[in-house]
Each structure stands twice: as structure tokens, then as C-alpha cells.
Amino acid sequence: MNTISTILDIAKMAGVSKTLVSRALNNQPGVSEQSREKILRVSKELNYRPNMLAKSLVLQKTQTIGVVLDDLCVPFYFDMIRSLEANTKKHGFSSLFCGANDNEETKLKYIRFFTEGRCDGLVIYGSHINDARLIRNLAETKFPFILIENQIHDLAVNNVVLDNVYGSKLAVEHLISLGCKDIRHFMGDMNKSVSLDRLRGYVETMKQHGMEITDDSIINSRFSQQSGYTQMMKLIKDDNLPEAVFFAGDVTAFGAMRALAEAGIRIPEDIKLVGFDDDKPETFDRVFPALTTIKQPLYEMGQIAIDILVDNINHPNKEPVKKIICPELVIRTTCGSKIQI
Amino acid sequence: MNTISTILDIAKMAGVSKTLVSRALNNQPGVSEQSREKILRVSKELNYRPNMLAKSLVLQKTQTIGVVLDDLCVPFYFDMIRSLEANTKKHGFSSLFCGANDNEETKLKYIRFFTEGRCDGLVIYGSHINDARLIRNLAETKFPFILIENQIHDLAVNNVVLDNVYGSKLAVEHLISLGCKDIRHFMGDMNKSVSLDRLRGYVETMKQHGMEITDDSIINSRFSQQSGYTQMMKLIKDDNLPEAVFFAGDVTAFGAMRALAEAGIRIPEDIKLVGFDDDKPETFDRVFPALTTIKQPLYEMGQIAIDILVDNINHPNKEPVKKIICPELVIRTTCGSKIQI
DNA sequence: TTGTAGGCGTTATCAC
DNA sequence: GTGATAACGCCTACAA
Numbered sequence: 113m114n115t116i117s118t119i120l121d122i123a124k125m126a127g128v129s130k131t132l133v134s135r136a137l138n139n140q141p142g143v144s145e146q147s148r149e150k151i152l153r154v155s156k157e158l159n160y161r162p163n164m165l166a167k168s169l170v171l172q173k174t175q176t177i178g179v180v181l182d183d184l185c186v187p188f189y190f191d192m193i194r195s196l197e198a199n200t201k202k203h204g205f206s207s208l209f210c211g212a213n214d215n216e217e218t219k220l221k222y223i224r225f226f227t228e229g230r231c232d233g234l235v236i237y238g239s240h241i242n243d244a245r246l247i248r249n250l251a252e253t254k255f256p257f258i259l260i261e262n263q264i265h266d267l268a269v270n271n272v273v274l275d276n277v278y279g280s281k282l283a284v285e286h287l288i289s290l291g292c293k294d295i296r297h298f299m300g301d302m303n304k305s306v307s308l309d310r311l312r313g314y315v316e317t318m319k320q321h322g323m324e325i326t327d328d329s330i331i332n333s334r335f336s337q338q339s340g341y342t343q344m345m346k347l348i349k350d351d352n353l354p355e356a357v358f359f360a361g362d363v364t365a366f367g368a369m370r371a372l373a374e375a376g377i378r379i380p381e382d383i384k385l386v387g388f389d390d391d392k393p394e395t396f397d398r399v400f401p402a403l404t405t406i407k408q409p410l411y412e413m414g415q416i417a418i419d420i421l422v423d424n425i426n427h428p429n430k431e432p433v434k435k436i437i438c439p440e441l442v443i444r445t446t447c448g449s450k451i452q453i
Numbered sequence: 454m455n456t457i458s459t460i461l462d463i464a465k466m467a468g469v470s471k472t473l474v475s476r477a478l479n480n481q482p483g484v485s486e487q488s489r490e491k492i493l494r495v496s497k498e499l500n501y502r503p504n505m506l507a508k509s510l511v512l513q514k515t516q517t518i519g520v521v522l523d524d525l526c527v528p529f530y531f532d533m534i535r536s537l538e539a540n541t542k543k544h545g546f547s548s549l550f551c552g553a554n555d556n557e558e559t560k561l562k563y564i565r566f567f568t569e570g571r572c573d574g575l576v577i578y579g580s581h582i583n584d585a586r587l588i589r590n591l592a593e594t595k596f597p598f599i600l601i602e603n604q605i606h607d608l609a610v611n612n613v614v615l616d617n618v619y620g621s622k623l624a625v626e627h628l629i630s631l632g633c634k635d636i637r638h639f640m641g642d643m644n645k646s647v648s649l650d651r652l653r654g655y656v657e658t659m660k661q662h663g664m665e666i667t668d669d670s671i672i673n674s675r676f677s678q679q680s681g682y683t684q685m686m687k688l689i690k691d692d693n694l695p696e697a698v699f700f701a702g703d704v705t706a707f708g709a710m711r712a713l714a715e716a717g718i719r720i721p722e723d724i725k726l727v728g729f730d731d732d733k734p735e736t737f738d739r740v741f742p743a744l745t746t747i748k749q750p751l752y753e754m755g756q757i758a759i760d761i762l763v764d765n766i767n768h769p770n771k772e773p774v775k776k777i778i779c780p781e782l783v784i785r786t787t788c789g790s791k792i793q794i
Numbered sequence: 795t796t797g798t799a800g801g802c803g804t805t806a807t808c809a810c
Numbered sequence: 811g812t813g814a815t816a817a818c819g820c821c822t823a824c825a826a
Contacts, residue, residue: 115595118803129813134805144811159594163570165510166803169818174506184538184550185531193525197552206566209525209550211538225547229504229819230571253500254456370740399711399740459819470797475821485795507819511802570803 195414280313536755621654681708
């Protein structure tokens with residue numbers, strides 16, 4: 113008794129035509145009150161659910177935006193996810209998320225999936241450097257999409273990126289202004305463009321200020337607490353403690369802070385730290401000194417991205433828009449500055 | 454030049470019929486090598502992307518499973534998300550995620566969205582008690598779906614749930630076996646069925662063992678560190694420190710542990726703790742004593758759920774399957790037991 | 795091996 | 811106010 117019903121079923125049962133049913137169901141004018149009432153009643157009885165595939169097919173739009181993330185399971189992405197959800201909704205679109213588990217092939221699969229008619233526009237969030245080829249291919253299809261975080265050299269696409277080089281500059285110059293000489297850098301994942309940009313910002317700023325960069329200056333860590341912990345422990349054991357460290361990511365800094373705590377090294381008295389991202393796991397603001405860091409306005413970036421994307425969906429021939437977002441230094445306590453936030 | 458092309462475009466350009474194009478593109482037999490080659494070449498030239506809406510419409514299946522979560526941004530869900538991703542993939546389905554921001558209306562909207570032909574089956578993960586009505590309605594439509602975590606009284610649907618009452622029993626009896634008399638319970642969110650079940654398990658077990666439950670026994674906290682911190686701080690300030698606490702969630706316990714640390718109260722010497730969930734933020738295993746807890750096998754639950762759901766998709770008239778998963782006690786150090794893991 | 799025709803469920807155009 | 815009819819892009823008997 114409970115098979116799926118269509119407007120045709122309703123039409124038959126109500127003794128009218130498909131056309132009229134469609135009109136009534138969509139609150140369009142040109143339906144007598146009597147017919148409308150009957151149609152609505154029958155459609156309730158039949159437990160009617162419209163088939164959006166058919167509807168989207170004829171309307172040539174889905175009112176849906178797909179989001180492909182490097183990985184769905186990264187707390188730092190939460191602000192961005194919330195922003196994308198809220199802002200797609202604001203424009204009357206639904207948002208669908210999927211994560212690529214940091215796997216290029218999976219990401220390609222999902223991009224295919226979404227671009228095969230299942231949504232009107234696509235958000236690609238992440239910064240794997242290997243994505244370049246995949247993005248170039250996508251760009252050729254004219255399918256509306258926007259790239260967040262990553263950027264492809266010489267390719268004009270809708271793009272929202274943080275000025276990571278400038279962020280590094282802010283961080284390093286803050287440490288320099290406090291009189292630090294021996295400033296080291298804990299890197300992020302080598303295969304992410306943000307890591308490379310932040311590294312470049314570090315190197316450039318150091319050079320600009322005539323600071324020395326030695327073999328010891330750059331520590332090959334990753335965006336994980338584990339990595340920060342391990343690498344800082346190594347420095348401690350080697351009796352090679354830096355005066356100051358600029359981390360490519362807050363998570364890495366958190367791991368390092370754990371190592372410092374275990375070794376009884378004081379922050380900021382014995383070592384000064386600056387992070388990047390303004391990540392804030394619920395714990396750390398209490399257990400450890402508050403981390404001075406470079407803040408990215410994730411929520412705002414998501415909003416800008418969706419605005420651009422929706423505009424592109426509505427105007428398919430629009431020129432690509434690139435928006436560079438400026439990060440800001442948030443001074444807390446890991447550098448000993450008096451200013452608190 | 455780069456408009457979207459269809460099989461008809463290919464057919465014209467290759468000088469064959471749509472039928473033949475369809476066959477060639479789908480690797481079906483009955484196409485001459487010559488035709489196949491030409492068709493494939495033309496489809497490359499045209500940058501052809503199949504329209505899955507049309508395909509799904511005629512095939513009456515999407516090879517897609519939708520997942521609606523209470524909230525996309527909860528680290529504790531990560532294992533489940535990964536499991537759902539991996540296991541849908543295993544069955545040849547794609548998985549699409551969306552979060553309801555703990556908002557009933559949003560959840561309803563997404564369930565509608567998915568059941569309007571956009572996927573073959575649906576996973577609903579969460580335990581809001583208000584979802585009951587919404588689930589009942591969905592159950593009437595015969596659309597294949599599975600409910601994880603939540604359970605609706607008297608309603609037979611595909612369902613994977615943890616035996617939360619039994620989990621509480623394990624926790625409380627562990628504390629009793631260690632000689633604790635004054636065992637209190639920090640609750641989870643009042644509007645989640647898991648909280649109520651865990652509370653019930655606590656109360657029942659206490660009564661079974663003739664333990665007293667007073668006005669002080671049950672603390673009205675929530676699934677957040679903040680709430681655990683605040684409520685434990687209050688007990689400390691009131692000089693009303695329990696001998697032992699069973700928390701409805703590990704996150705709550707983590708917050709409480711922070712309060713205990715600040716107050717200089719030792720675990721397990723001064724107070725014994727048992728959590729629930731086996732949540733493990735990267736920090737805590739190092740900074741605080743490892744939490745004895747009740748573990749839910751999230752990954753396995755996800756696998757079972759998808760197996761059931763896919764089976765239901767393939768056999769629409771199958772009877773609903775309900776699977777009750779048994780949690781287990783993981784003894785670490787917050788109760789002072791010698792056994793470590 | 796190839797093509798024709800019909801249909802999936804919906805909306806839109808144009809008559810009546 | 812109402813209803814044929816033709817799309818949307820694809821697949822699949824069935825016929826040739």
C-alpha cells in the first residue's frame with residue numbers, strides 16, 4: 113500500500129491533470145480553490161514526496177552546494193564548516209559535505225560525483241599541493257566552484273586564501289620586536305601549500321631583518337600534536353632549546369608545549385612561542401599558557417567564499433574572483449607580552 | 454565552446470545514435486570496436502560529463518547514502534564518520550554528510566532533502582529525544598534508513614544502539630567493587646536519549662546494590678568540558694566532594710578533571726572517576742591521569758549499520774533489524790586499579 | 795551492429 | 811481554470 117507515489121498518481125486519484133497537480137503543489141496561481149484543496153488532500157493521503165531528481169532535471173538546478181574537504185574529521189575545520197553551512201542556507205541552498213581522507217583519488221571521485229549534475233556549485237577546501245592537476249581539469253569544465261585555502265599558480269579561479277606569508281611575517285616580527293635572536297620554525301605538513309607559504313614567510317622575514325637561518329632553524333614537523341611533542345622533546349634532549357619558536361600550526365605548538373611542561377621549561381621565561389591558526393581545543397586555554405598566535409577569520413572566509421560561489425552560479429560567465437584575506441596577530445601570554453586578550 | 458554536452462551531442466558529432474553512445478560509454482557489449490573508439494574520442498573532445506540526475510531517474514537508484522548527524526562538528530563522532538565513509542564505499546555507495554546543528558527543523562529539512570530521491574538510503578545518527586515524531590513519519594514512508602544511537606519506543610526500524618544501561622551498570626559496579634559508597638552521577642544533555650539511559654543505568658544499579666541515592670547524587674551537567682568543570686568546581690567550593698563519580702560522557706569528565714587539578718585534588722587518591730564513550734582528545738592521555746571509561750565500538754557500529762542499510766536497500770520489504778551493541782569497561786588509572794591498558 | 799521509441803517524474807508552453 | 815504536449819538527459823526493450 114505504501115509504494116512511492118508521483119504527481120500522476122495524485123492526478124488520477126483527484127481526477128485532474130498532472131499540470132494542475134504540479135501547480136497546486138507549487139503554490140502557483142491558476143488553480144481553483146476546490147481543485148487545490150482536493151489535490152492537497154490526496155497528496156497527503158498518498159504520502160506524496162516530490163522527486164527532486166526529476167525536478168532538478170527539468171529546472172536545470174539543484175539548489176545544492178557540495179563541499180569537498182581534505183578531511184571531514186579535523187576540529188580546526190569546524191568554524192569553516194559552520195560558516196559554509198550557515199551561508200549556503202542564507203542563499204537558499206542546501207550544503208552537502210564529504211571528506212577525502214587526504215586521499216587524492218577519493219577527492220577526485222567526489223568532485224566527479226558533485227559535478228555530474230548533483231549540485232550547482234562546489235567548494236573545495238584544503239591545500240594539498242597535489243590537487244593542482246585536478247583543479248586545473250575542473251577549471252576547464254566551467255563548472256562553478258571556489259577554492260579555499262589552496263591556490264594554483266597561474267590559474268584564475270574563484271579563490272579565497274589567507275595571506276600566509278604575511279601571517280608569518282607578523283609572527284616573526286613580533287618575536288623580533290621582543291628581542292629574540294634565535295627564532296626557529298616548526299613546519300606544517302610538507303605537502304600542504306599553507307605550510308610552504310608559512311615557511312617562506314618565516315625565511316623572508318628573517319632575512320629582511322638580517323637574522324641568521326642555520327641548519328637548526330627549520331624543524332620538520334607536521335600539523336599534529338604528536339609531531340610537535342616529539343620534535344620539541346628531541347630539541348630538549350639534545351640540549352638545543354631555542355629562544356623562540358614560530359609554529360606553522362597551533363596544534364603543533366600544543367604538542368610542543370606538552371613536551372616543555374614535562375621538561376619543566378617555563379613559558380615565556382625560558383622560551384617564547386607563537387602559533388598559527390588560532391585553534392582552540394577546549395582544554396588548552398586552561399591547562400597551558402594561552403598561545404600567542406596568528407588568527408585566520410575562518411567564518412568570514414566561508415561567507416565570502418559562498419557569496420562568490422553563489423554569484424558565479426547565478427552568472428555563469430563571470431570572471432573568477434580572488435580574495436586574499438589578511439590574518440592578524442593575537443597576543444596572549446606565550447611571549448611574555450603584557451597585553452592579554 | 455565549453456557548454457555542457459550530452460550523449461545527444463556526442464551522437465550527432467560521431468554520426469551514430471544515442472543508444473550506441475550510451476552503450477559505448479557504459480562498456481556494454483554490442484558496439485563495434487570502430488564505433489566505440491570514435492564515440493570515446495568524441496566524448497573526450499566534448500569534455501562529456503554524464504548527468505547523474507537523468508541516469509538516476511531512469512535507473513531508479515543513486516548509489517548514494519545520506520548521513521544526517523545531530524552536528525557535524527563533534528570530535529567524538531569522528532570514528533563513526535570514518536566508519537560510515539569507509540563502509541558505504543565498501544558497498545559501492547558514495548556517502549554525503551550533513552549536520553543539523555542540533556536543530557530539529559534543520560534535521561527535518563535534511564531528511565526531506567535526502568528522501569526526495571537524492572539517495573537510496575539514509576543514516577540518522579544522534580539521540581535527540583525530540584526526533585521521535587520525525588522518525589515515526591519517516592518510518593511510514595518505507596524509505597530505507599537506519600537509526601544509530603537513538604531508539605524510538607515501540608517503533609520497529611533498522612536500528613543500531615549501544616546498551617547504555619548496561620554500560621552504566623559496568624561503570625557503577627566497577628566503583629562499587631572498589632569499595633566506593635558515595636557514587637555520584639554527572640549527567641549528559643537532558644534532551645538526549647543516551648543521557649537518560651545512562652542515568653537510568655546508574656539509578657538501577659545503585660538500587661540493586663542497596664546504595665543510597667540522595668538529592669546530591671545526580672548532578673545536572675551536560676556533554677561539554679565547560680559543564681563538567683563548572684559543576685565540579687561547585688562541589689569543591691561547597692566542600693561536597695564525592696568519593697567517586699560516574700560521568701555520562703568523557704568530555705564532562707575532562708572538564709571536571711581540570712577543576713580537580715586546579716583545586717589540587719588527587720585522582721584516584723581523593724576521588725575516583727569513570728567516564729563513558731572512550732573519547733580521546735589528543736591532549737588528555739598525557740596531561741591528566743588516563744580515564745577509566747566505558748567504550749563504545751563506534752567503528753564496528755558504523756559497519757553494522759551500513760550492512761543493514763544496504764541490505765534493506767537491496768531488499769525493500771525486509772523486516773527491520775535491531776542490533777544492540779554491548780559496551781565494555783576499559784580500566785585505566787582514574788580509579789586506582791592496578792590494571793593498565 | 796545499429797537505431798527507434800518509450801519512459802523515468804517533473805515543469806513549462808500553449809492552447810482551449 | 812484546465813489539460814495536452816513537449817521537454818530535461820539518460821537507459822532499454824524491441825525492431826531492423
